[in-house]
Amino acid sequence: MESVSSNLAAVREQIAEACRKAGRSEDEVTLIAVSKTKSAAAVREAWDAGQREFGESYVQEFLEKLEAPELSGLPLDWHFIGHLQSNKVRQIVGKAAMIHGIDKVSTAEELSKRAEQHGIDVDFLLEVNTSREGSKYGLDPGSVLQAAEECFALPNVRLRGLMTIASPDPVEARREFAELRQTLEKLRQNAPDPTLLTELSMGMSGDFEEAILEGATMIRIGTAIFGWR
Ligand SMILES: *Cc1c(COP(=O)(O)O)cnc(C)c1O
Numbered sequence: 001m002e003s004v005s006s007n008l009a010a011v012r013e014q015i016a017e018a019c020r021k022a023g024r025s026e027d028e029v030t031l032i033a034v035s036k037t038k039s040a041a042a043v044r045e046a047w048d049a050g051q052r053e054f055g056e057s058y059v060q061e062f063l064e065k066l067e068a069p070e071l072s073g074l075p076l077d078w079h080f081i082g083h084l085q086s087n088k089v090r091q092i093v094g095k096a097a098m099i100h101g102i103d104k105v106s107t108a109e110e111l112s113k114r115a116e117q118h119g120i121d122v123d124f125l126l127e128v129n130t131s132r133e134g135s136k137y138g139l140d141p142g143s144v145l146q147a148a149e150e151c152f153a154l155p156n157v158r159l160r161g162l163m164t165i166a167s168p169d170p171v172e173a174r175r176e177f178a179e180l181r182q183t184l185e186k187l188r189q190n191a192p193d194p195t196l197l198t199e200l201s202m203g204m205s206g207d208f209e210e211a212i213l214e215g216a217t218m219i220r221i222g223t224a225i226f227g228w229r
Helices: 004-022 040-048 059-067 086-092 105-118 141-152 170-190 208-213
Strands: 030-034 053-056 077-080 098-102 122-127 157-163 199-201 218-221
Touching: 004 030, 004 040, 004 208, 053 059, 059 077, 059 086, 086 105, 098 105, 098 157, 098 218, 105 122, 105 141, 105 157, 122 141, 141 157, 141 170, 157 170, 170 199, 170 208, 199 218, 208 218
Parallel strands: 030 053, 030 218, 053 077, 077 098, 098 122, 122 157, 157 199
Antiparallel strands: none
16 A cells, blocks of 8 residues: 555656646646545644645635544644535634635625634635536636726625636536636726635646646645555
């Protein structure tokens, strides 16, 4: 069985290779290790191998990992990457470095309200359904500009960019990643502070090379690091 640390080393090498191919610096791409359904001990193994950014998709599991003795006191950044329902916002506000899965203005409004109560500013991304598959979460690509306009006006939250889960086919995935990048460029033109809109969270175990070629700044990798779920 491959170990988490050797898997991580292999993934980092593939990221470096994709960055060379794309003519980009490795510093531009943050690797988020997606630990959903995996143990805190596995997260600890990745941490011991130098990994510092982790992603979780389910609120309950995320809260349990935060309390895990194996991880107690470790400086690491959690990203909440799952679809976030409005009624769950309260439970995770202040606990994640970035919230990736917001696809309704009403959820961003709830986040704003809770962040204000805590006296903090929260970074988040809008999730876009670039594959246009009905089964997937995410804003319709045509409605992102309008939604972002409404988000810009909210206090205590900062829209930092866009997130997507692409189609399984790598050729289609690459087209969808390009569309997400172009959508972010359009958002920047309308933003009160374009320097905040820097993040493209796209690319998973099966398609992160394509995502890096299209400008991903955050890739979310589970299986290639922690094994099959
Ligand atoms: C599970 C998950 C991932 C990681 O997927 P892998 O194919 O295991 O790398 C990435 N993003 C989101 C939103 C996920 O839920």
